[in-house]
Amino acid sequence: MEKALKAGVQAEIYFLVQTSDRIQFENGRLKDMESKMQSGFSLRVIKNGCLGFAYTKNLLDRDEFLDQALDSLKGKVEAPFSFPSGGALPSLNTHDLFLESLPNTALVEEGNRICDILRTKVKGEINISIQRSIDTLRLLNNQGSDHSLHSSSYYLNTSLLFPGSQAGLDGHILGKGFQSFPQEKMEFLQSLFNQSLKEVRPQPGKMKTLFFPETLYALMWRIQAGANGKNVYEKTSPLLNKTGTQLFDPKITLYDDPLNDQQPQARSFDDEGVPCRKYTLIEQGVVQNFYYDLFYAGKMKNPPSGHGFKSAMWGGETIALKPRPALEYLYLKPGETSFWNLVKSINRGILVAGVLGAHSGNILNGDFSMGLAPAVYVEDGEIVGRVKDAMAAGNIYETLKEVVALEDQSHPTYGGTFPAVLLDQVNVAF
Amino acid sequence: MDSQKLNNILSKVRADYADLRYEVKKEVQLVYSGRELTQISSTTTDGYVLRVLKKGGFSNVVFTKEQDGENAIRKAEENALLMARYLDSPVSLAPAEVIQDTYQPTIEEDPRSISMEEKLALTRSYNLRPLQKEKIVTTQIQYLELVREKLFINTDGTHIREDLVTTRLGGTITGQDGGLTQTVRVGTGGSSGFAPLRNQEPLFDEKTALALDLLKSKPVTGGSYSVILNPDLSGVFTHEAFGHYSEADLVEDSPSMLEKLQIGTLIGHPNLSITDDPTRPSQLGFYKYDDEGVPVRKVHLITQGVLTGRLHSRRTASRFKEPLTGHCVAEDYRYAPIIRMGTIYIEPGTATFDDLLALMGDGLYLVDALGGQTSGENFTFGAVYGVVVKNGRMGEMVRDINLSGNLYHTLQHIEGIGNDLVLSRLGGCGKGQTNIRSCHGGPHCLVRGLIVGGR
Numbered sequence: 001m002e003k004a005l006k007a008g009v010q011a012e013i014y015f016l017v018q019t020s021d022r023i024q025f026e027n028g029r030l031k032d033m034e035s036k037m038q039s040g041f042s043l044r045v046i047k048n049g050c051l052g053f054a055y056t057k058n059l060l061d062r063d064e065f066l067d068q069a070l071d072s073l074k075g076k077v078e079a080p081f082s083f084p085s086g087g088a089l090p091s092l093n094t095h096d097l098f099l100e101s102l103p104n105t106a107l108v109e110e111g112n113r114i115c116d117i118l119r120t121k122v123k124g125e126i127n128i129s130i131q132r133s134i135d136t137l138r139l140l141n142n143q144g145s146d147h148s149l150h151s152s153s154y155y156l157n158t159s160l161l162f163p164g165s166q167a168g169l170d171g172h173i174l175g176k177g178f179q180s181f182p183q184e185k186m187e188f189l190q191s192l193f194n195q196s197l198k199e200v201r202p203q204p205g206k207m208k209t210l211f212f213p214e215t216l217y218a219l220m221w222r223i224q225a226g227a228n229g230k231n232v233y234e235k236t237s238p239l240l241n242k243t244g245t246q247l248f249d250p251k252i253t254l255y256d257d258p259l260n261d262q263q264p265q266a267r268s269f270d271d272e273g274v275p276c277r278k279y280t281l282i283e284q285g286v287v288q289n290f291y292y293d294l295f296y297a298g299k300m301k302n303p304p305s306g307h308g309f310k311s312a313m314w315g316g317e318t319i320a321l322k323p324r325p326a327l328e329y330l331y332l333k334p335g336e337t338s339f340w341n342l343v344k345s346i347n348r349g350i351l352v353a354g355v356l357g358a359h360s361g362n363i364l365n366g367d368f369s370m371g372l373a374p375a376v377y378v379e380d381g382e383i384v385g386r387v388k389d390a391m392a393a394g395n396i397y398e399t400l401k402e403v404v405a406l407e408d409q410s411h412p413t414y415g416g417t418f419p420a421v422l423l424d425q426v427n428v429a430f
Numbered sequence: 431m432d433s434q435k436l437n438n439i440l441s442k443v444r445a446d447y448a449d450l451r452y453e454v455k456k457e458v459q460l461v462y463s464g465r466e467l468t469q470i471s472s473t474t475t476d477g478y479v480l481r482v483l484k485k486g487g488f489s490n491v492v493f494t495k496e497q498d499g500e501n502a503i504r505k506a507e508e509n510a511l512l513m514a515r516y517l518d519s520p521v522s523l524a525p526a527e528v529i530q531d532t533y534q535p536t537i538e539e540d541p542r543s544i545s546m547e548e549k550l551a552l553t554r555s556y557n558l559r560p561l562q563k564e565k566i567v568t569t570q571i572q573y574l575e576l577v578r579e580k581l582f583i584n585t586d587g588t589h590i591r592e593d594l595v596t597t598r599l600g601g602t603i604t605g606q607d608g609g610l611t612q613t614v615r616v617g618t619g620g621s622s623g624f625a626p627l628r629n630q631e632p633l634f635d636e637k638t639a640l641a642l643d644l645l646k647s648k649p650v651t652g653g654s655y656s657v658i659l660n661p662d663l664s665g666v667f668t669h670e671a672f673g674h675y676s677e678a679d680l681v682e683d684s685p686s687m688l689e690k691l692q693i694g695t696l697i698g699h700p701n702l703s704i705t706d707d708p709t710r711p712s713q714l715g716f717y718k719y720d721d722e723g724v725p726v727r728k729v730h731l732i733t734q735g736v737l738t739g740r741l742h743s744r745r746t747a748s749r750f751k752e753p754l755t756g757h758c759v760a761e762d763y764r765y766a767p768i769i770r771m772g773t774i775y776i777e778p779g780t781a782t783f784d785d786l787l788a789l790m791g792d793g794l795y796l797v798d799a800l801g802g803q804t805s806g807e808n809f810t811f812g813a814v815y816g817v818v819v820k821n822g823r824m825g826e827m828v829r830d831i832n833l834s835g836n837l838y839h840t841l842q843h844i845e846g847i848g849n850d851l852v853l854s855r856l857g858g859c860g861k862g863q864t865n866i867r868s869c870h871g872g873p874h875c876l877v878r879g880l881i882v883g884g885r
Contacts (some may be wrong), residue, residue, distance in 0.1 A: 004719070026683035030516040034766060036492040037502065040475065055493050057475040057763075068473065075460070075470030075550065104512055112516070125684055163686040165806030204652075226688045234464055234568040236604055236611055301579075319766065320457070322469050356803040360812030360832050364604070369832035369883035371803065371810030383485045389808050391834045393652060393883035429652045429834075429881050 003066050005142055008218035009073075010039045010046040011273065012141040013082050014271065015039075016084065017319055018133065023107050025128040028115040030108060040319035042310075043069045044083075051079035054320040080298030086145035088103040089268035089275055092261040094151035096177030100134050106178075107132065114158055114181050121190040122205065123197075124168065130154075132178075135265070139187060145273040152176050153264035158186075160193045167373035169193050169353050170214055170313070173410040176264040192353075196376045198385035201430060208349030208404065209392055209426040210342055212376075217415025218358035220330060222366045223254065224394045227281050229307075229325045233299050236364055238397060239287055248285040249403040254332035255280040258306070260329070263412055271323050272308035279305060281327075330416030335406025342405055344381035344424050351376040351383075369393035375428070391429045399423050431581045433589065439499040440583055445507060447523060447704035449584035451721060452478050453763035458541070460550055460573040462557040462601075470591055472546065477763030484507040486520020486660055487513030488745060488804035490766035492859040524754050528723050532591040533718045534709070538625035540596050541575040553599060556630060556826055560603045560638040565645060567611075571601040573627075574619075574883070576866065578762060580721070588723040596620075596714075596867055597855055599627045603634075605641035612644040612829065614814055618855045621867060622712045626855070640815070643827060650816055650828040656793035656878045658786050661852035663813060664872030666799035669859065671809040671837045673870070676706070676739070677732045677757075677769040677861075687806060690838065693752070697737045698841035701779055704732040706741060707756070708772025708869075713853050715773035715869030719756065722767060726756030731774075732841075743769050761863035770865050779847030786846045786876045788822045794882070795819050796831060801860070807837045824859035832883040839879065846876030 004011035017039040024032040042055040043065060054068035096319055111128045118126050133153050139144040154175050161168035169192055171185045211219065231237035239247070258267040258276035267276050272294050280288045291306030292300065308323035343351065356371030375390040400423070407419035432450065440450045454476045459884035461469035475663035480502050489509035491502040514520065541549075550573075557571040600617015616637035620626050642758040659667060674680055681687045691697070698704075707728040708715045720726055722744050729739040740750065743763040746769065760767040781789070795817040802811030813831040817824045858864060 027685065029518060029683070030513060031515055031683060033489045033490070035490075035505050035509060036764070037498055037505075038477070038492065038494045038764065040494065053469065053471045055471075055473050055475065057477055058496075070471050072472065075467060075546070077467050077470055079609065092530065093454060093720045104509060108516055127683075131800055161684070161806075165687070165808060166680075166684065167805040224590070230463070236606060238565050238609065238611070288431075319474070320473065320475070322461075322471075354805065356808065356834075357801060357810035357812060357832060359803075360801040360810070362611065362613060362830060364613065367830055369812070371805075371832075371834040373805035373808050389834055389881060391652070391810070391832065391881055391883035393830075393832065401630055425784060427652060427883075429654075429883055 001063060001140060001142065007066065007070060008047065009070070010083055010142050012044045012273070014042040014319065015138045017136040017258065019109065020131060020133040021104055023104065023130045024109060025111045025115060025126070028119055028126040030111065032228055033104065042319040044304055045069045045073065045078045046082065048316050051077045051078055052163060053322065082271045083143050083292040084145060085143040089147065090259060092259065092266045092268055094149060094176060094266050095262055096152045099132060099152045099154055099177045102132070102272060112179065114186065117186055118160065118190060122160055122193050124163065124193055127159040127161065129157045139269065139271070139273050141273055147269045147273060149267065151265045154178050157180055158189065160189055162374060167354060174264060188347035192376070195383040198387040200377050200387060202377055202387065204428055204430045207325035207428055208346045208422060208423045208424050209419055209428065210346065210349065210351045210422045212351065212353050212420055213411040213418040215352050215355045215414050216332065216418040216421060217413065218370055219396055219400070220356045220415055221358065222363055222368060224327050225364045226366065227290050229296035229300065231364060233296050238366060242287045243289070244286060246286050247397065248400045249280060251286040251335055251403045251406055252282055252285050252400060254282040255331050256327045256329050257331055258329040261300060263329070263417065269304045270308045271310045274304045274306040274308060277304040291325050291327060293323045296325055331410065332416065332418045334408055334410045334419040336408050337405045339407050339420055342407060342420060343378060343383070345405070345422070347380045349378050350387065350390070351378060366396040368396065368424045387430055389430065393427045393429070399426055431579065431591065433581060434498060435579060440461060440585060442500065443482060443503050445482045445510065446484040447585055448481065449518065449582065450478060450480050450703065451580060451582045452476070454579040455762050456577040458549065460553050462553065462569060462571045463708040464568040465561060472714050473686040479760065479763060479766050480506050481766055482510045483523060484510040485492060485514040486517060487511055488521040488741070489513055490874055492764055492766070502789065521745055524746055526722070526754060528587045529719070529723055529725070530779060531587045534593055535595060535621065535716065536715045537592060537623035541595065541624040544624050548787045552627065552815045556599065556634045559631065559634045560641070563638055565605050565607055565642055566603060566608040566638060568604045569601065574598045582721065582723050584723060590719050590723050592719055592722045594621070594717060594867070595623060597624060597627055599630070600856060603637055603641045605645050607645040610645055612641055614641045614644065620714045621716045621853050624817055632752050644829050647815065647827040647829045649830040650882055651860050652883055654879055655772055655882050656790050656876065657880050658790055658793065658795045659875045659877060660797045661850065661872050661874060662854060663796055664776055664868030664875045665854055666802045666811050668774055668872055669771060669868070670802035670804045670811055671840060671872040672704060673771045673774045674804055675837070676741050677771065678750055679769045680743050682746055682749060691737060693737055693740070696735050697838070698732050698735040699844045700735040701847050702735050702841065702844050703730070703777040705730055705776065705777055706771050710773055713869055714855055714857055715867050718770065720758045720759045720767065721760045724754050724756040724758065729755050734838060741769050741771065743767070759865065761865060765863045768862065770859070771868060772855060772859065773869040775851065775853060775870060776847065778849050778851040778873040782846050782877045783848060783874055786848060786874055787819060789846045790819060791822060791875050793819050795824060808834065809835045809837060815820070834881045834883065840877055843878040844875050845878055848874035850874060
């Protein structure tokens with residue numbers, strides 16, 4: 001930082017240390033174990049309204065690192081912003097010491113315990129993935145911001161695969177500390193699995209469709225694209241000039257809440273040092289806000305909303321990524337109906353337990369057309385079996401206009417914390 | 431690269447086998463969003479991957495700093511022993527030839543010797559072509575140059591230096607008319623340097639015209655169709671629907687899938703042959719050694735409908751008692767290698783495009799892939815656009831096409847195989863790691879009974 005200041009530039013340093021252990025079980029047996037110890041730096045500089053960027057894994061030569069960032073100023077990438085000044089941020093409880101100290105043996109034993117229980121109850125293949133991650137992040141800039149974060153996260157996913165395929169049912173837990181995979185989740189999985197074993201081939205057409213929380217990301221991606229400050233700035237968003245307009249069913253309230261430290265990796269600042277806050281995107285179906293990083297907030301002459309994250313749709317090396325507007329802490333407000341009552345309310349329809357190819361199609365337009373892996377078929381409120389090779393298609397700006405009901409509780413998933421959502425009149429092809 | 435440093439680290443491992451890969455990754459990226467340049471970077475990163483086989487347990491540790499070497503060794507040995515305790519049968523590795531080699535690929539114009547100004551100018555000029563059209567509202571065009579300088583050593587005595595140079599220039603073009611937005615992909619690239627990126631103006635113009643045409647087209651009607659897949663879609667089908675299940679690590683612990691995928695089983699139409707061949711020169715998927723130090727070779731996966739081969743790592747080749755193929759590849763220094771397709775394609779047949787149209791009668795001609803995914807026998811992938819075919823004649827253009835089908839059914843219903851073969855110039859397979867050199871292709875193919883999602 002001192003060297004950067006001497007060079008007469010605004011500067012921001014992002015330093016990340018990540019350690020993780022990943023353990024995988026396939027077909028009920030331990031398959032793989034991998035550990036990672038990684039670190040790296042990124043550096044952004046601003047001079048005369050232009051932005052420079054560099055990153056490195058091993059900071060061997062500080063002068064060379066700074067020179068790389070200064071050199072990239074020549075590209076004249078516009079920086080319509082300054083780095084934010086520092087200030088007091090809410091203190092969050094993001095780290096669980098017990099998880100960090102837990103030996104890998106304990107994680108392997110947890111996987112074995114789940115396999116042992118499920119093996120006696122179902123005839124499917126059991127796959128389990130367990131990941132424990134510990135991150136340390138420091139972000140400082142020349143405006144006096146100096147933020148640190150030490151966070152832990154624990155993820156366990158149990159899949160039961162239907163014979164002859166890799167489509168199955170998933171149940172997962174996501175938290176900042178270790179938690180035993182709950183008995184009720186295992187019972188839910190085994191009960192649904194055993195009821196769906198039979199292959200059926202009903203008539204295709206428009207029908208009720210219950211999206212599981214784990215699959216809702218596919219629909220949410222479309223809304224996220226619409227509310228993304230980049231697409232608003234480029235005037236490609238269908239939500240342009242629609243704030244204050246009722247576009248969705250009043251049951252839909254969607255917000256981002258990075259401050260909720262009950263969930264793992266809660267944040268009081270984004271990857272650009274902007275304070276995070278609870279932020280409503282859709283309130284009772286009415287479009288409220290778009291979200292921005294520093295760049296697009298600057299272009300729109302709006303205050304930044306605290307959504308500049310170094311993330312990408314398909315992962316990637318964090319330090320190498322440029323911040324972009326991202327909703328990393330999405331919540332859909334739950335409704336009032338229990339999961340099984342939602343199922344009972346379906347006269348003819350499907351349960352979407354997994355989706356394929358959610359990234360295909362015209363996302364920005366709100367279109368979706370996804371493979372269902374699997375689709376569980378329901379008639380008169382009872383599960384009849386599963387349908388192979390099914391597809392569901394539609395457009396969220398039509399299908400989310402009317403939501404039949406939302407589940408009465410939310411579940412943390414990789415794409416956000418969501419309840420199951422029951423829609424009507426979704427086009428399903430078999 | 432200092433192989434002495436690597437030897438020092440590896441010599442401290444107490445195990446039955448160990449290997450260590452050190453990589454320097456050099457990346458140049460330029461990104462235009464619409465008319466604005468939003469990223470320019472030129473960076474170098476590096477790291478290590480250590481794999482240890484000890485008492486039948488096989489484990490790996492990824493680390494960034496040389497001084498973490500000893501810590502990594504301790505952790506890898508601990509993990510391996512822990513695995514050994516829980517495994518039903520110990521891991522063994524198929525014996526591989528000991529190799530000492532330095533290999534540099536043949537490059538037409540090394541991108542490292544082209545100035546940033548020139549890269550910027552070329553990217554800008556392509557990006558501006560679509561933006562001149564009124565209804566093109568934005569673009570996202572990226573120049574990417576990625577060089578992996580790899581050094582691999584193992585305790586058998588293998589020592590390999592190989593560079594992989596990947597270039598790509600492309601992205602998306604978005605058109606808008608009223609409330610309708612349509613995005614098409616555009617781009618080119620490969621493993622042979624900067625030269626293939628030049629003179630691509632016709633490609634950018636063609637895709638711009640396509641984005642505009644799509645704004646005038648209608649959504650497809652959902653249902654079951656006969657389709658002709660263009661070479662890009664044939665390739666994506668081959669990769670997604672079948673190719674992943676020729677990767678031994680994806681099927682080894684799935685007894686019910688493996689049962690259907692026994693070598694010697696008639697699995698496809700008698701006209702159908704599928705091959706993976708990364709040794710084909712100057713194409714995206716080219717490499718000489720995989721990230722286990724095994725030389726890659728051509729593998730006949732399906733020969734005239736019969737399953738004849740599988741892609742392997744040293745571990746799976748030993749488990750399956752099948753020959754090594756050299757298909758164990760990592761994204762970069764952040765990952766241990768996993769089994770990947772290299773260059774997978776359907777072998778061309780004899781039918782002309784007109785023959786295929788006539789043979790199909792009614793159906794859809796589908797062009798260019800928009801991503802895909804598989805879950806065993808069920809697969810899904812998108813097409814950029816389609817053309818309705820009636821009585822063997824091409825009619826109107828349709829959009830919003832996503833396809834789904836069943837692997838076994840589809841392999842048996844590839845009824846017509848064209849006499850052309852086109853391999854992809856861009857790749858991006860995400861099997862836990864991203865493989866930007868994943869190359870696929872094929873001829874035009876006629877397939878019966880695919881489900882189109884529609885709207």
